[in-house]
Amino acid sequence: MMSAPRAATALIFILVNAAAAASDWIVIKNRSQLGFVATYDGVGFTARFENFDAGIRFDPKQLETGRFDVVVDISSVNSDSADRDQGMLEPEWFDMKQFPKARFVSTDLRRTGAGTFAVAGRLTIKNITRDFVLPFEWSESVTGARLQGKADTRRTDFEIGTGDWKTDPIIGFEVKILVDLYLERKH
Amino acid sequence: MTLRNSDHSWGGIAKVLHWLIAAMILGMFVLGWIAVNYPMSPTKIKLFTWHKSFGITILMLALLRMAWRFLDPPPASSAHAPVWERQLARTSHALLYLAMIAMPVSGWIINSAANFPLKLFGLIRLPDIVPADKTLQTQAEFVHLSLFWILVALLILHVGAALWHHIVRRDDILTRMLPGTTRGAKEPVE
Ligand code: HEM
Ligand code: HEM
Numbered sequence: 001m002m003s004a005p006r007a008a009t010a011l012i013f014i015l016v017n018a019a020a021a022a023s024d025w026i027v028i029k030n031r032s033q034l035g036f037v038a039t040y041d042g043v044g045f046t047a048r049f050e051n052f053d054a055g056i057r058f059d060p061k062q063l064e065t066g067r068f069d070v071v072v073d074i075s076s077v078n079s080d081s082a083d084r085d086q087g088m089l090e091p092e093w094f095d096m097k098q099f100p101k102a103r104f105v106s107t108d109l110r111r112t113g114a115g116t117f118a119v120a121g122r123l124t125i126k127n128i129t130r131d132f133v134l135p136f137e138w139s140e141s142v143t144g145a146r147l148q149g150k151a152d153t154r155r156t157d158f159e160i161g162t163g164d165w166k167t168d169p170i171i172g173f174e175v176k177i178l179v180d181l182y183l184e185r186k187h
Numbered sequence: 188m189t190l191r192n193s194d195h196s197w198g199g200i201a202k203v204l205h206w207l208i209a210a211m212i213l214g215m216f217v218l219g220w221i222a223v224n225y226p227m228s229p230t231k232i233k234l235f236t237w238h239k240s241f242g243i244t245i246l247m248l249a250l251l252r253m254a255w256r257f258l259d260p261p262p263a264s265s266a267h268a269p270v271w272e273r274q275l276a277r278t279s280h281a282l283l284y285l286a287m288i289a290m291p292v293s294g295w296i297i298n299s300a301a302n303f304p305l306k307l308f309g310l311i312r313l314p315d316i317v318p319a320d321k322t323l324q325t326q327a328e329f330v331h332l333s334l335f336w337i338l339v340a341l342l343i344l345h346v347g348a349a350l351w352h353h354i355v356r357r358d359d360i361l362t363r364m365l366p367g368t369t370r371g372a373k374e375p376v377e
Contacts, residue, residue, distance in 0.1 A: 041236060043304030043312065081302035082321040087227070168229035 023059035023066065025145065025183035027052075032181040034072065038155070039172030040084070046178070047079035047088070056147075056183065058109070060117070060138060068106040068119055075100060092162045099126045104134075115139060119149075125158040134179065149179040195262050196363040204252040205364060208287065211245050216335070239298060240308045246291035253284060265358055279344055286338045292316075293331040300324035 035048035051073035058066045074096045077088055089096035106121035116137050123132035136149030155161050155175050165171060191198040197205070215238065222234035264273050298305050299315035300323040306312050317323060352360035 041232065041304055041306055042309065043306060045302075045304070079302070080319045082324070083301050084303070090227075092227075164229050170229045170232050 023057045023062065024186040025056040025058065026186050027054045027056070028144070028182040028184055032183075033178065034070070034181070035077075035178050037176040037178060039174070041170055042172075045079050045081070045084075047077050047085075049073065049076050050078055051076035054181065056181070058138070058147075060111070060140070063109040063111065063117075066106070066109040066119075068104065068121065070104045072102040073100065074102060092165055093160055095126055102126075104132065123153075126160065128158050130157055134177070136179065144182060144184040147179065147181045147183065149177075151177045153177055192259050192262055195359070197262060198259065200255055201252075201259065201261070202364060202366055204248060204255065206366070208245060208248050208252065211241060211248075212287070212290075212338070215241055215245065216339075219335070236306070236309065239294065239305055242291040242294050243305075243307055243313065246288065246295075249284070249287035249291075252287075262363060265352075265356075265360060276348070279341060279348075282341055283338075283345060286334060286341060290331070290334050290338065293327050293334060296327040297324055297331055300327055 033048050034052050034054075035046060037044055037046050039045070049072045053071045055067070055069040058068070074094045075089060077085055077094070079085055079088075088094055091098075102123070102125040104121055104123045106119045108120040110118050110120070112118050112135060116135065118133055118135045120131065120133045122129050124130075132151065132153070134149045134151045136147050139146050153175050154173050155171075156166060156173055159166075161171055189198050190200050192201055218234065218238045218241065222231060222238050225231040225234055264276065268276075295305070295313075296317055299317045300320045302315070302319035304312065305315075349361045349364075352358050353362070
């Protein structure tokens with residue numbers, strides 16, 4: 001049997017530790033998706049980034065401690081079309097050689113409803129940084145959590161598609177960013 | 188001009204289909220090469236959209252034409268022609284029909300395997316006929332290009348034969364396919 005003070009110390013230790021760790025999450029890579037939906041000749045296609053690093057600290061009860069920092073490896077884009085994926089890395093598009101990474105860093109977290117939130121931050125693609133807001137749904141279970149979000153953006157805001165592509169709608173201007181992350185607690 | 192074939196001449200429907208498809212195929216040779224060699228740009232994508240749309244149209248016209256040929260028996264082959272000549276004509280015509288189908292189908296396979304959308308004249312969305320697959324795409328590209336050269340060879344033979352009939356043989360084989368003529372000009376009177 002533990003003595004009362006020792007048990008109390010142990011309990012406090014567990015609680016403090018849990019509070020600190022509770023809001024840090026690890027992305028379960030093989031289930032999660034981070035990508036976008038764009039249009040080609042008026043027909044939608046979905047692309048996913050196979051490689052990205054997401055630092056996610058989030059606790060619905062302590063929004064002020066939350067922080068998202070996501071770095072995406074541009075070369076890992078996959079839209080189930082070898083030719084299109086290759087094309088997207090070209091200088092007119094993502095210009096992967098010069099700008100291999102895209103990054104999102106949060107600045108503010110807000111609750112928007114029951115289980116729904118919005119994270120505002122700075123999105124940098126091709127070295128162009130813009131304010132960006134991702135509304136998302138958050139669902140938590142004992143073992144993990146899921147974060148699902150969608151946000152509209154325009155490819156031209158980040159100079160994706162230069163030259164004739166800049167004004168030609170054959171590759172649609174509107175792009176929807178899709179985030180579906182399965183998370184487990186960091187220990 | 189009657190719509191149906193007669194004993195010794197092609198009817199209006201067969202003629203229209205023959206010449207429409209012939210013109211479109213020759214146009215597609217040019218369009219295909221321009222599209223392939225055009226630098227990557229919105230215009231290149233549009234050239235391909237036209238190429239694919241006309242290609243699928245050719246496929247539908249070719250199927251229609253084959254169905255019609257089945258329903259409407261062709262005119263008799265030249266009575267004096269030796270067996271080898273008739274065989275060659277029959278075989279080359281069968282190969283031309285095959286190419287009219289295989290050419291657009293292989294194109295459709297390239298497009299599906301590359302996972303690019305197919306929208307007929309920007310209006311009708313057509314399904315993919317194979318799943319996305321880079322290896323299959325490369326193979327289908329090889330087939331599409333090979334079929335092009337095979338078709339070129341067949342057409343040299345085909346047009347050469349038509350001209351040979353007209354100029355050397357001086358029979359009615361060419362004229363009975365030309366618009367306007369219902370009766371073979373040099374058909375022996377029975
Ligand atoms: C009778 C119909 C057709 C003809 C005569 C034709 C002819 C050609 C020719 C001459 C080329 C350029 C040579 C080459 O690279 O292969 C080409 C390329 C191509 N065609 Fe067609 N085509 C036809 C139908 C189609 C259809 C229906 C599609 C798609 C739905 C299609 C898709 C393509 C594609 C994707 C290429 C580029 C291949 C590559 O990059 O290697 N074609 N076609
Ligand atoms: C552009 C020059 C062309 C000429 C001068 C030409 C001429 C002819 C002529 C005279 C016939 C009739 C043969 C007969 O009565 O037995 C014929 C039949 C035929 N032609 Fe052409 N043709 C041309 C292009 C094409 C093209 C581009 C195609 C398709 C790829 C084609 C496919 C056929 C086929 C399949 C037949 C046989 C019809 C049947 O027996 O059902 N021709 N052509």
